[in-house]
Amino acid sequence: MLGTIAKTFAKDIAVHTYTAPEEGWVVNTQIIELPAELFIVDTQYMLPFAEEVAAYAAKLNKPISRLYVTHFHPDHILGAQVFNMPITALAEVKSKIEAVGDRVAAEEHEKHGDRIAKTAVKPTQIVAPGRETIGEIQIDFIRMQNAETADALMIAFPGRGVLVAQDFLYNRVHSFLGERSFDTWAAALRDYQLNATKYRILLPGHGQPAGVELYGENLAYLSFTKRLLQDVRDPAIFKSRLVSAFPNYAGRTLLDHESRFLFPPKSASA
Template sequence: MSTTSTVVYDGGHALLVDPAWTAEELEAIADELAARNLKVELGWATHAHHDHLLWHPRFGPAPRWATSRAADVAAEHLNQLRAALEPTLPAGLRSLAGAVQAYDGARLPWRGTVAEVVAHQAHAPGHGALWLPGPGVLLAGDMLSEQEIPLCAETGIEAYRDGLDQLAPYVARARVLIPGHGTPALASTPDSPIARLSADRAYLDALAAPATAGDPRLGDAPDWLLAEHEANVAAARDAQA
């Protein structure tokens, strides 16, 4: 698995979003922060999946937040998400996973660039993307990936479609889109933020006629992603029954 970790910094202040994934990688993030003389002022988890709820003691005592719904889900499933981390993290780091507090403000209260919370229910309950209007960057969490199809099993296809609609105004303005899995999308390129949005909408539309679907992300997809696609197809078929 590859999960994107993002550091937003302004002066010596840092906003740390979804730090991941192995103990060595978390250490490397801490090393990079120290090398740049950055102090973590705030941590943000985009949603309550185990690979987005990690932390390291060297990041310091900064508050760690998620939307209230995501924080509730993390608390409800804390034992399960920590158990899922046993293959990759030692016990000391697993004990820090998932310890996020609820935040439902429109903007994150830190001393750096404006970071607006864009909350929706696609992919996971209380998914909280971040929009940075100054640099024009959208931190999309587990959405709008060039590697992964929409993963709808947890909250449903219509919730996913609604989430894309909520993200659309920010996608239209984004110079850079950073997904939780995959590579950044740059405006005015073939793989632009708008192209990512169009691809996900086209995928959802094609679920109604899966025989005609030909999403390139399924071309040489791993078995787990193919299984997610089949689950999406089944859910779309059930919705039409």
């Protein structure tokens, strides 16, 4: 297998975290194993890695009852065709993928050819923020706004202390800053940090599962990069300063992806 699997157990649920290798942006698909079914959260960037996720999930011998995509970024949506089932998303995320998903797919397909989907599979089912109970297990669906992206889904299991945060949190992987919501993202991180006893197991969208230390690490990264972006106008210098400040961080391919968002060509309009 090209990716890696980390397993996290909390009472009667397990989360199998598939992490892609560097060329797949170190992105995670979370396979949430409930007593009688599986939820899959996010679908990978490259098709070969999505296929590894599907093969791994099949071996768990439980039906995949839901396939969620948390937000519209390419590394979360472009593997969806491999799963061949309806996609569930927040209403805002569904609309966004309908509006720009095919353009996003075409841009990434052009970089990598047939390892990337040509078009985006559109969500057909909506999840509303709120609580659902399956058997004994409470599940909270949370709409996170203006953090890594304008609208993102998080899935929490309050009775199990588990937060499937996806790209609200990164673990030692360079974060995607292209939407530039430094202040609102940091404010939300501080809110969660203040209530850190609520969830002790955090599942980030990139990098390994971890604990509440992730809030502080993500805050430090955001404050460093916000200041760096005020000082530096050159994408190559930005990247090299960031790499030397965080030498052990994976996801340098993500820095290349975000460059055109942080340093748009001068001729381009907003």
